[in-house]
Amino acid sequence: MNVKICGITSFEAASWAREAGADMIGFVFANSSRRIPAELAREIGEAVGPNVKKVGVFVNEESGVICDIVKTAGLDYVQLHGDETAEFAENMPVPVIKAFSVKENIPYKEMFAYPAKYILIDSPPARFRGGSGQVFDWSLLENPDVDKNRLILAGGLSPDNIEEAVQSVQPFAVDISSGVETDGRKDETKVFQFVQRAKGAN
């Protein structure tokens, strides 16, 4: 199981993610309490090294701004978490993770036809477009049009529900932010528990 720890804002949180065995870390460049400058993301990314892939999260950002941040921060992927069109995604300088919010009667065929390497399915937005900590009904993903090889499951995951989530959904990767935090900051114990349980579950 691949694991992405999102909303990294500090060197220590990034090193916990790497030591725990996370495959990707996410930096938020959108309206959020977790937003950080591109220069800080670059320094954190360099400290973590090349084995952990760096993802930049954007919401309806201008293409030129994304391209600049990709270069400055040294990103491996962009995660488009807004209403970006397929054409917009096709012009990104690095592979794309496209985030969609879950809802009833989701047009999965259309969603998985989007030109992105991975499709991240998240809870509906709350205060910000992501990172709400709200879990959704995973049975909504029991659909033949869901391509599990490209699916990243997000939304309200935690060390307590990750084994059940992996066993029932069997996605390519899982993504977490709030569920490994205490009082709005990444928590070392929760990061380790989450990654170990995600990777141990089958």
Ligand SMILES: O=C(O)c1ccccc1NCC(=O)[C@H](O)[C@H](O)COP(=O)(O)O
């Ligand atoms: O995390 C944020 O603050 C955020 C803000 C705006 C857009 C996206 C954001 N996060 C994207 C993520 O990939 C989160 O990990 C994902 O939404 C799940 O969050 P959570 O439910 O807190 O685990």
